[in-house]
Amino acid sequence: MTNPPFISVIIKTYNEEDGIAKTITSIQQHIGEYPHKIIVADSLSTDTTQTIASEMGVTVVSLTNPQERCCGVGHQLGYLHSEGDFLLLLDGDMELEPSFIEHGVSFLIDNPDYAGVAGVVEMDDVDSYEFKSRKQRINQIYPLGDCSHLGGGGLYRKSAIDEIGYLTNRNLHAYEESELGMRLTLTGYKLHRLDVPYFSHTSYTMSSLALMKHRWKGGYLFASGELLKGSFGTPLFKKALGTIKNEAIFTIYLILLISTLFTLNTTLIISVVLPLLAFIALKTIKNRSIKDALQSVFNLSIFSAGLIRGLFLPLKDPKQPPQHKIINEGKK
Template identity: 25%
Template sequence: MISVIMICRNQSWNIARLIESVLQETAGFPNTQITLLDSLSTDSTVEIARRYPINILRFLPGARLTPNIGRYIGHSVSQGDYLLFLDGDMQLSRGWVEQALAVFAAQPQVAVITGATVDVPKNSDTVVEDESLLPTDPAQIPLPFIGGAGMYRRAVLDKIGTFNPWLKSEGEPELCIRIRQKGYQVIMLDRPMVYHFSDPTDKISTMIGRWRRRLYMGFGQNLRNKLGTEYFWPYFWERGYGCAPLLVLALGAATFATSLITRQAGWFLAWLGLVILVLIADALRKKSLYRMVYSLVQRTLVTAGTVRGFFITPQRPEDFPMQYEVIQQASPTADKDS
């Protein structure tokens, strides 16, 4: 049995396209459970979704919303052996579900499967795929972790734990690292999985928006949560992006203090010159001043978010308030050929 969990907020412009692609791709699988979790949309997202035979849950006004709460609740209310998580601005690709299930069946060590996310301008029409051009046996590429759309084996989540709803970000990488540490695999099928209808993401303004929504604090939260556990160093080495800049800043502070004490500016100027040379080299390597500035801003925000997140007191996932209501219930879909 498959459980599809779609998480959305104010996506009336796309929700019908997403739901129809899911219904089409799961029509041949018996007892598919399809659930939409709405994060307090103020548009007609829920009204549109109610036209379809799916379950609809909606968070209550005043509910605490985090990037992972939809996945956490989706896991808790679903019964499928495999859980497919999708965002509201996506369209599911033809044939991906069938290929993913075949891999799960043949390889019990595989716990998470994703595919290529194809970014499409937000105002684009529905993507019409030529199935003859899609690979029938796509290559399997090992990944350290995924982000966004993915299918998970329930038995593994039940064994090691599911998403942490308290995290401000970094939910999927954190979970995938735990999964891999227990000997399971995370893979990508080398073919489209979803089409992602969105605005350009490579803008500094987009990063600033993420900072304002506190979406860089998950790095620090995870480091704090994993202190003293077997997962701390694996997470630190793979996702501790904000720690290296902290060391650079600490070295700068030390050279500045040394220059003040010795009244010799050479120490601090040497540090400053080295930093400038690294930035110039980065711009030359990227062949773009903008890309260098983009990377610098990103690392700065990640570092600041890591520090802020580290001081958030860890809490148990099971203590997170589950504040939602059931808007619509639908029976699991049956196999059309049964």
């Protein structure tokens, strides 16, 4: 390890012209005296993201095939051009908080059995049901202390990533951080979230229905099926199934419900519908809103459809580089 350690900062982007300058500036302001390289790994944006990043003097690499776009390909693309001791992962709608780098680097230096460390996430106010629900569960999504994976990115030991072969799975439209955590923990490494601010996040401002349409079109909702299919027959499968258990259980329930409707057996249909009605009632009481309860059922149904769709998508070798090109060679 160099002294001080060298950090490659990887920012994955797709049409982030409104936020990428803030993201880069926050890194430049808060990375301190650590030698570093900032890499914008772009999924062939159709706006000015690449131009803005290039003008700010950072390295910009881009996919050349739009069919390759997914959440898992971005940080992996940046990893192919990384160097040094640590990898800091961010998205183009995030801003790095002060002091996290210092705390993160110190933790990894003092704890060589840990492959990665993250911090506390600050989310803005949101309108959609999904992001309101996420904010309510923020302590479950981003738990402090030792954890199974680092949702939202983190600071990783590059040697650990080199050891497991690739950073993020280029097949996955989501769950790429969960899959990374599975591979690292199965190798014997640990992950940790410090009680230190890591980044602030700007959420989507679209409605719940518009967000679902956007995520179906972009493939995000197919990720649970992709994760299951990609892990089948490997030591990751049990952990993968546990990760998407809610979607899997609801998918099985919906298949049972639809099958029951074809029987035209009133007693049987009522017995199968009752658990759904009970779920809606409990959600209504918990959220004090029947609208939110029905939205939850709708979301689960769409995620279930996405799971099935994802099972039928072809998978590529995650260790093979995606088609890409260098747009700008940045300064270190």
